[in-house]
Amino acid sequence: MKENIRQIIAKFKEEDRLAAKAREEEAKSPVTKNERRSFLKKTALGGLSLGAMMYASIEDTVAETTSKVNRYSNPSDLKITDMRVAVLRNVGRTPIIRIDTNQGIYGLGEVRDGADERYALMLKSRILGLNPCNVEQLWKIINQFGGHGRLGGGVCAVEMALWDLCGKAYGVPAWQLLGGRYRDKVRLYADTPGFDDPAEFAKVMRERTVDQGFTWLKMDLGIHVVADEKDSLVNSQFWGGAKGQYDTRDYMSYGSTLHPFTQVQITDKGLEGLSQYVESVRNAVGYEIPLCADHFGHFDVNNSIRFARAMEKYRLAWLEDMVPWFYTDQWRTVSDAVETPTCTGEDIYMLKGFKPLIDARAVDIVHPDLGTSGGLLETKKIGDYAEEHGVAMAMHMAGSPVCFMANVHCAAATQNFLALEHHSVDTPWWEDLVKMTGSQPMVDKGFANVPLDAPGLGIELNDDVMKEHLHPEAPGYFEPTPDWDRRRSWDRTWS
Known part of the structure; x- marks a missing residue:
């Protein structure tokens, strides 16, 4: 020859x-x-x-x-050989997983903020020896171990890592594997921290919109804003002033009690104080920029409607999580009673969890968190199903750049997408946790760049920065996890 x-x-x-x-x-x-x-x-x-x-x-x-041929991997012969974890001190606690293969390539995923890395590690024995490129097959093996809220974190972390691996194996971005992209840039929304000093608040707003370039903002607009004002709330002191929305250590605490069962109410004085607060925000940012609101507190559907109607003149982009997501009928009641768009979904697992809300037209916007909703493909399915019913999709995200970039790929591939949350705008080292493997920066003037020339999620970890921000209770960095290699249960849920 x-x-x-x-x-x-x-x-x-x-x-x-x-x-x-x-x-x-x-x-x-x-x-x-x-x-x-x-x-x-x-x-x-x-x-x-x-x-x-x-x-x-x-x-x-x-x-x-043969210079264009990917000799780094042979996708049909790929096998999963290991899963390891490193836990970041980011938004409380954020575990990053790494799935290794027999060909040296690996995939990165993230267990949702505040969740336990063991949600992912217990899945290791179910996927060892399997081909990571069969993403949907592996998803059907593990999705029974996920659930609403943080319980979905492990399954979603594995799914993210599988798409990262598959993209690297075939040399294409994750969005391409989802069917292609609708956009090259993903619009972001950022929180707007409140200040009592109007001058300081105006300074922060200028930084968000002018310097950082955000074109969509979100604020916390709860009863905590007026809780210390006399006669603003009813029955709040029984619940410790109704400020402990995230204190769930006690099963009967305010944060653990469903909204309809607290009987906390807002008075007209309280609504007036909240209106003044929103007006000050609108005066600072103007009306061109969409402004959405969250973290209202645990009050019932009646107070949700009173609250929403008092805010209507400020044309908010949406009112988020006013009642628990699984009360479909109550959401429909609120949505039918107010003009401001309604939004929920950050705690819902899989499309089947969203279907009742979408089918009943109970909300105007679905708001999945990819770290709970099922990962990239399942979240795209949620968006596609919502689009068929005339419902838009925004995306909740409060994690590291790993989950952020998984969201960017999903948002790029989903047509009815509105905006993606960027929760760590003010954390100086956040973007440095990873290195972009393509030619563009991660974020540019309020928009995330969709990787066009990098495979998988388009990132690699910056080991030095990662090690600087490990959670003190989990200091190891991708240490071996042999205790999770053995499968000890019969998983089938049917006979």
């Missing part, structure tokens, strides 16, 4: 020399048009040309002709 190739090379040496001379003479000719001249120059400089290959060694010729 080598002798045949040498004969072909010898045969075309002289022809190639003459062709190269002819190209050179044509390029120098005054009658040659500029476009043609430019083309001839590019063919001469565009890498190892056919002519150059005729003079090259056998080894160089083979290397050049």
Whole structure:
């Protein structure tokens, strides 16, 4: 075979020399048009040309002709060999998982903020030895171990890592594996921290909109804003002032009690105080920028309607999580009673959890958190189903850049997408946790760049920065996890 190739090379040496001379003479000719001249120059400089290959060694010729082939992996022979974890001190607690393979490539995923890395580690024995590129097959093996809220974190982390692996194996971005992209940039929304000093607040708003370039904002607009004002709330002191929305240590605490069962109410004075607060925000940011609201507190559907109607003149982009997501009928009651769009979904697991809300037209916007909702493909399915019913999709995200970039790929591939949350705008080291493997920065003026020239999620970890921000209660960095290798249960849920 080598002798045949040498004969072909010898045969075309002289022809190639003459062709190269002819190209050179044509390029120098005054009658040659500029476009043609430019083309001839590019063919001469565009890498190892056919002519150059005729003079090259056998080894160089083979290397050049296969230079675009991904020899780093053979996707059909990929096997999962390990899962390891590193826990960040980010938004409380954020575990990052790494799924390794027999070919040296690995995938990154993230267990949702505030969740336990063991939600993911217990899945390791279910996927060892399997091909990570069969994402949907593996998803059907593990999704029974997920659930609403943080219980979905482990399954979603694995799903993210599988798409990262699959993209790297085939040399394409994750959005391409989801069916292609609708956009090159993903619009972000950022929180707007409140300040009592109007001048300080205006300064922060200018930084958000002018310096950082955000075109969509979100604020916390709860009863905590007026809780200390006399006669603003009813029955709040029984619940410790109704400020402990996230204190769930006690089963009967305010944070653990469903909204309809607290009997906390808002007075007209309280609504007036909240209106003044929103007006000050609108005065600072204007009306061109969408402004949505969250964290209202645990009060019932009646107070939700009173609250929403008092806010209508400020044209908020949405009112989020006013009652628990599983009260479909109550959401429909609120949505039908107010003009401001309603929104929920950050705690819902899988499309089947969203279907009752969408089918009943109970909310105007679904708001999945990809770290709970099922990962990239399931969240795209949620968006697609919502689109069929005329419902838009925004995306909740309060994690590290790993989950953030998984969201970016999903948002790029979903048509009815509105905006993605960026929860760590003011954390200086947040973006440095990873390195972008493509040519663009992660975030640019309020928009995330969709990776166009990088495989998988388009990131690699920055080990030094990661190690600086490990959670003190989990200091190890991707240590071996042999205790999770063995499967000890019969998982089938049917007979």
